[in-house]
Each structure stands twice: as structure tokens, then as C-alpha cells.
Amino acid sequence: MENKNEKQQEQNEKQQEQNEKQQELLIENLAFCSVSYVAKQMYQVATEHGFHEGETIGEVSNSRMSEFIANLHGEVSELWEAHRDGKLFAQCNKPVALTCAEEELADIIIRAMDTAHSLGINIGKAIATKTSYNKTRPYKHGKIC
Numbered sequence: 001m002e003n004k005n006e007k008q009q010e011q012n013e014k015q016q017e018q019n020e021k022q023q024e025l026l027i028e029n030l031a032f033c034s035v036s037y038v039a040k041q042m043y044q045v046a047t048e049h050g051f052h053e054g055e056t057i058g059e060v061s062n063s064r065m066s067e068f069i070a071n072l073h074g075e076v077s078e079l080w081e082a083h084r085d086g087k088l089f090a091q092c093n094k095p096v097a098l099t100c101a102e103e104e105l106a107d108i109i110i111r112a113m114d115t116a117h118s119l120g121i122n123i124g125k126a127i128a129t130k131t132s133y134n135k136t137r138p139y140k141h142g143k144i145c
């Protein structure tokens with residue numbers, strides 16, 4: 001009798017563990033779907049401000065792609081300059097309550113999401129796939145630093 005109860009308890013624990021893993025996966029998938037939703041919002045804001053005039057999602061010319069990359073690089077450079085000036089945690093120069101680090105990191109993400117949506121990329125799915133892959137990589141991805 002006791003043996004039967006122990007087996008039942010073991011089965012219950014395994015089931016609970018499976019349920020928790022499924023729950024985690026569901027939450028992770030929801031988070032990545034939210035990323036794609038946010039990317040669409042970033043694209044829409046840029047569109048409303050004239051940055052995608054005459055463009056079609058998924059159809060990006062080589063010269064337009066060059067602009068996307070240059071603008072993304074520009075935001076990374078602005079973060080670099082804020083760091084060089086020792087202003088990462090200083091108030092940014094916009095009328096919003098953000099430090100320079102917060103503003104420039106937000107700009108980088110906004111530009112990246114806008115670019116992804118312009119290209120027709122499901123960035124949430126891409127991040128999920130890359131994160132899953134990264135989980136399989138060795139410590140520091142095999143690099144020394």
C-alpha cells in the first residue's frame with residue numbers, strides 16, 4: 001500500500017514538474033510574441049512621423065538597408081559618446097526623465113525593432129530561436145573574454 005502511494009506521489013511530482021515547464025515555455029512564448037507586438041508599434045510610430053514614406057514591409061532596397069544600419073550604428077555611437085563623456089547616468093538632453101544610458105539603449109532597441117519590422121522579420125521568434133541556441137553554447141561561447 002505504501003509503495004503504491006509513493007509511486008503515485010512520484011507521478012504527481014513529475015506531472016507537476018512538466019506542468020511548470022510548460023507554464024514557463026508558455027510565458028516565454030508570450031514574452032517573445034510581445035516583443036514582435038512592440039516592434040510593430042515602433043514601426044507604426046516611425047511611419048506616423050514620416051520615416052517609412054512609400055515603403056512596403058518586407059521590401060527594403062539596399063540603399064535603405066544601408067540607412068537602417070547606419071542609423072542603428074549612430075545610436076550605438078551616441079551611447080559610446082555618452083560613456084566617453086562620463087554622462088551615462090546624467091539626465092539626457094531631451095525633455096524626458098531618462099539618463100543618457102536609458103535614452104540611447106532605448107534608441108538602439110527602437111531602431112533595431114523598426115528595422116526588423118521593416119524587413120518583415122518576426123523579431124520575437126528570432127530572439128526566441130537565438131536564445132534557445134545560446135543556451136546550448138559553451139561557457140562564454142568558447143571565448144576567453
Ligand SMILES: [Mg+2]
Nearest residue numbers: 075078104107
Ligand atoms: Mg539617440
